[in-house]
Amino acid sequence: MEVRIYYEDTDAGGVVYHSNYISYMERARTEFLRTHGLSVREMHDMGIIFPVVHIDANFRAPARLDDLLVVRTQIATLKNSSFTVAQQVVRKEDDKLLVEAKVTLACVSPEMKARRLPNEIRELFARLLEENG
Template sequence: MKIHQFTVRVRYAETDQMGVVYHGNYAQYFEMGRVEWLRNLGLTYKEMESRGIMLPVVSLSLNFKKPARYDDLLTVKTIFKKQESVKIEFDYEIYNEQGELLTTGNSVLVFVDMKTGRPVTPPEYVTEKLLF
């Protein structure tokens, strides 16, 4: 299992009137985690798209345990779960500065050929990076 983590500080614009992170922003934190997870492997979304592959999210789930608040420094942990056929799956954990688990999540993405719009198996330059 390959894990990558990064930190992000909650901005005021990401919160609601109670100073709590609005639930829709967690999908962005997870996306940032995936982008950095791939970059850490030597891949980028930009490179894949320039080579005709996109990775749309087809499933996203979240489980809120405690609220994240304005100005919290969050640690977003992205965990590669599996890659099967045309799909790749990730789990996520978000912690506050005190190490408390705030949110967990999961996403499934599909490799898609940009020309045809159809699912495809990942290209070799991607799969060789996933074999760790």
């Protein structure tokens, strides 16, 4: 997924404020799911919710005003009721790695109680994990 950096994304130093990367990665995860036939809204309506429970992020280099970034997302690990995605934010112009993160999401009910990943989602994630090999 591509993200253009606007003035509102930057801090007083003229670089992207660190918490904005979390938003970019959230959008990229939603688009990743959409690309693989999963609608976050439809899953939510079916009582399948994926809150973030852990983020491990390494900020390597800054993005600046008007940069075009690419956020890459792939399944990194898969458990019965959670999964982890590996995400990278790179500057498109030179493919420079700016941020890399591992984001763990749990599968919960609307009452925020842990639940197993539905079989069709688990099978999809297992296939994608295998492809990442």
